[in-house]
Each structure stands twice: as C-alpha cells, then as structure tokens.
Amino acid sequence: MNEVEETLRRTFGQAADQAPRLPALLPERLERVHRRRRRRTRVALATAAVVLIAGGTVAVVRGGDTTTAVPAAQSFSAKPAAPVEEVWPQAVEKIPAKGPGDRPWRAAALIDDRTAMMVASTADAGTAEAVYAYDLDKGVHREIATMPEPESGHGFAGGFTVGNGHVAWWSGTKERVAKLWTVPVSGGEPKLVGSQSIKEGDGSGIDELAIAGDQIVFSLYTGGVFTVPLAGGTVTPVEKGAGMHLLAWPWIGTPGQGGEPHGTAYARIQNVETGETRTSVTQPGENVRICGVTICLGRTAQGEGFFRHRDGSGYKAVAGQVAMMNPPTQDRFYPSAYGDGMPAGVGLYDLDTGASGDLGIRADGQPIPIPTTDPTGRLLSYPLGDQLYLIDLARIR
Amino acid sequence: MLEPDPHFAEFVAERGDALLRYGYVLAGNPHDAADLVQEALLKLRAAWPRLRRKENAESYARTTMARLHIAAWRLRRRERLVWDLPELEHHDQVPDGDEQRMWQAVAGLPRKQRAVLVLRYYEQLADAEIAAVLGISSGTVRSQAARALDKLRTAIPTEPMPRGNLR
Numbered sequence: 001m002n003e004v005e006e007t008l009r010r011t012f013g014q015a016a017d018q019a020p021r022l023p024a025l026l027p028e029r030l031e032r033v034h035r036r037r038r039r040r041t042r043v044a045l046a047t048a049a050v051v052l053i054a055g056g057t058v059a060v061v062r063g064g065d066t067t068t069a070v071p072a073a074q075s076f077s078a079k080p081a082a083p084v085e086e087v088w089p090q091a092v093e094k095i096p097a098k099g100p101g102d103r104p105w106r107a108a109a110l111i112d113d114r115t116a117m118m119v120a121s122t123a124d125a126g127t128a129e130a131v132y133a134y135d136l137d138k139g140v141h142r143e144i145a146t147m148p149e150p151e152s153g154h155g156f157a158g159g160f161t162v163g164n165g166h167v168a169w170w171s172g173t174k175e176r177v178a179k180l181w182t183v184p185v186s187g188g189e190p191k192l193v194g195s196q197s198i199k200e201g202d203g204s205g206i207d208e209l210a211i212a213g214d215q216i217v218f219s220l221y222t223g224g225v226f227t228v229p230l231a232g233g234t235v236t237p238v239e240k241g242a243g244m245h246l247l248a249w250p251w252i253g254t255p256g257q258g259g260e261p262h263g264t265a266y267a268r269i270q271n272v273e274t275g276e277t278r279t280s281v282t283q284p285g286e287n288v289r290i291c292g293v294t295i296c297l298g299r300t301a302q303g304e305g306f307f308r309h310r311d312g313s314g315y316k317a318v319a320g321q322v323a324m325m326n327p328p329t330q331d332r333f334y335p336s337a338y339g340d341g342m343p344a345g346v347g348l349y350d351l352d353t354g355a356s357g358d359l360g361i362r363a364d365g366q367p368i369p370i371p372t373t374d375p376t377g378r379l380l381s382y383p384l385g386d387q388l389y390l391i392d393l394a395r396i397r
Numbered sequence: 398m399l400e401p402d403p404h405f406a407e408f409v410a411e412r413g414d415a416l417l418r419y420g421y422v423l424a425g426n427p428h429d430a431a432d433l434v435q436e437a438l439l440k441l442r443a444a445w446p447r448l449r450r451k452e453n454a455e456s457y458a459r460t461t462m463a464r465l466h467i468a469a470w471r472l473r474r475r476e477r478l479v480w481d482l483p484e485l486e487h488h489d490q491v492p493d494g495d496e497q498r499m500w501q502a503v504a505g506l507p508r509k510q511r512a513v514l515v516l517r518y519y520e521q522l523a524d525a526e527i528a529a530v531l532g533i534s535s536g537t538v539r540s541q542a543a544r545a546l547d548k549l550r551t552a553i554p555t556e557p558m559p560r561g562n563l564r
Binding site: 005006007008009010011012013014015017018020021022026028030031033034154310389 | 406409410413416417419420421422431434435438442443469472474496499500503514515518519521533538546549550553556
C-alpha cells in the first residue's frame, strides 16, 4: 500500500468515528414506513415475476423497482445444454412482445390449447388496460375487454385467471376494498361480481385467485378463503378456510407466503371437497421452504437443496440453489437460475426426467428475473427481446 | 395488524450504527449518510421475509447503500427522512492535517470513484468483490480506483510540507 492509499485508509477509519448515532426508536419508525409503502405497492404486485438476486435473496418486484442484495460465492442449478425450444419444441411458442397500440402484453393463462389470454399494460406503470384472446395458430388477437379506468376508483387490476368461459380478476381501491370482476371469454363489459374488505392486516389484498366451476375462489394475503359466484352475488367464507390460503383448488393450506418468516409455506393443506388433510414432514435441522400438493422444496442442514414428497418419501437432491415462490408446477417443473457463483441465466428443469432447457434470460450482473407460471401452473411465459415466450407445460409428456 | 419483526429490530439495534459509519464514509456528510441507511434498511425490511440467510442481512444493507449512493437515488426518493439529526454530536473535522486534507479531496471525487475507494480501503474488499457489489466489471473497478488515486495524489502533496524546526 503506497502513501496515498495508507492516508486514505486512515482517513476513512477516522471519519467513520465522526458519524452520528442512530436514534433509539429507529426500528419502530422503519416498521411504520415499511407498512405504508407495502400497502401502496402490494396491490400492483399480483402479476410480478420472481427475481433472484445473487447471494440467495428472492424478492418480488414490479416494473423497475428492483431490490439489490449481496453477491456471494454460491452454487446454482446446472446450466442446461440446449435452449428450451430445442429441448421441448412442441411446448414453446414465440409471439410479439408488444400487442395493439405498441403496448407490452403478457400471457396470463391459456383459454384453450391454442388460445392464450393476453393482458396488455401501459408501458410506464405496468397498469393492466385490456385483455385479449390470442390465436397461437393464426397469430391474430381479439379484444375480450377493456379494464375500467383506475381513476374511477377501482384501482389497478391483477390476478387474471380464466375458466368456465370467463375471465376473472380483482382490483383494489383506496378504501381498501378488493373488487372481483368477470367478463365472458367471448367478450363484453367487465362485470363487478363482488367485493371483499382488505382492511385487515397490511392491506395487501388477494394472494391467490382461481375459477372453480361457477365460482371465483380466492384467498387473502392475511389468510381466509372465500368464494363468489361468477354470475355475481355474495362473497362467502369457505368452511374451514379461516386463516388458510388457496393452493390449487380444492386444496387450501397454511401458512401462506406473505408476511414474516413462519416455516414451511403450505405445510398443512386440506381438500375442502373431501376433508382430507396432509401435513409436510420435516427432519430436524433441515429447512423446508414450500410445499405444493405433493412436492416440497427444502435444504438439508448441510445446505443441499432437495425436492421431496410431502410425506417424506421420494427424496431428490438438486444441485445448487433453487429460488421458488411457488411449488413446482404439476409437481414436476421448476424454473431456476444457473451460473457459477453468480446467477448467469435461467433454466427450466423437469424433476421427473432430469431434462432441462435454457430459457435464454441473461443476468448481465443484475438481479435476474425468474418467470412464474399462470395460476393453473400450466403456462410459463416471459419476454425476451422483442418476443414473448409461451411454454405450455401440458405439452411436455 | 402486521407484527413488527423482532429479529429485524434486533438487527437494526445491533448493526445500525455500524451501517451509519459506513454511510458517512460513503456519502461524506451525516444527512446523506442517514438517508442512505434509512433507505437501505427499508429495502432490507421489505426483503426480510425472503432473506433465507439472515447472516447476509448486513452485506445486503451495505451493498444496497453502495448502489444507492452511486445511483444518485435521492432524486427518486419516495419518503422523507424518518429521523432528524440536530441532536447529533458531530465534529465536522477529522483531527489531523493529512487526514483532513484527504477527506476534503475525496469529497471532490465522482460518486462511483468514491464508492470504489470506500469499498477498497474502508470495507477492505478485493476488486472482484467490489465489482460484484457495484454491479460493474473488475476492469472498471481498477480503472476507477486508479483515476481516483491519481486525482488524490495531485490534490495532496506526497511529501508533508516542511514546517520549521528543520535542521
């Protein structure tokens, strides 16, 4: 170290001692500001992708509001040998990343085998503006509905899902009421079918929403499963749904993913039609992060990642770290980051066959976005350059 | 109501002052330092439930602070400071002449160069680690550091000025 460097080191060390002290009540104040921000942004987070940040932090982000974290030497999944379209050509479709009016759109779900439901957003704020049906064979779109103006007090729309000939979603209002909407897939005016107070808890709103038969089923971030008829009517709590979260209808479970760390997400689940309950098995020392209906993701005390059946059987070690906000879709597929020390890209992995395909997403030293599936777990979609990739996981046999 | 996280509160109580010292070295003044710490802690608080390894919390906060600092994030600030600093006992000078001149010279550096120097000589990080923290290449770290050191060499005489009593 030369003299300038030596002086610099001394200067910084002495300067640090001149720093002020933090006030004693800072943690409480930070909690207050945190809650305020969270309320404001949570409603719009429904459609965000998972972002894996170097060093093992996973955060949900919206738009450009990313979180940064410490990069640390860490192993990730193995790099797939080939692009996903070569590994599973029958499952991958590419369509333009922008829809009508040059607005970005995303594939929110599949209406049928060859039709995707698209949600177009404003380019800047990412506010959902319209829903379309996109014919994958012909490459043409048809408008299903335009969203009610957020200015009219309905707030931002999210949680889009499709089923039984209807599209459903919800929007949150400033008064902290979640409004549930439907429109026939054939097109029409959005219809307000019910509302639910989200004043309890932190006001985050609805965490899961699906169509089951002639009803919308949804759960709140703070817990509680409810139904409302697609045709409109009363929001009704599901029996034994108090404090529970929708997993995959008719399965509901607890704890949910929101809030503070609280052990395995969906550790205890119940089939509300048959009454069957299942609880996940955890061995001492290991950390089971999340379970689906059948499969759980965890880490051993030695830090080895694994997938395992909820009942403790079928242990499968996985190399490196898997970042998942949702259980493996169809108890089989999971996207994960690969890279050496730092995440370099994202692959799609098949637990059953061990096959994997490269999604083409690159990190470039930045937090890396990992796409999530639609609520049914069938469709994985993400933008890449000026194209939108759609992977229909049901076509992988 | 969402319950405050006791572990987060503990972390802030234990490590907050160390983060503020680091923020002060990074930013060069107590107000920006306090802003940096607050913003980084709020980001940390938001990420807290998903931080799998809490031992990374401090590195997370420090990385966030460095990145916020070079991104000139104040332009985009969403919240006012949650605390005021009038009561702080702050002495605005670094004791010795050499260090004081250096402190003033460092204040003239661009943000990125200053951040590189702080990470190298205060945080004692290797260039590869600095590159990872700031999200830039190791080559950029080296060139930024070299440029900054050149400026400091020019600003500060290498040999102490003779001050009387010389034989």
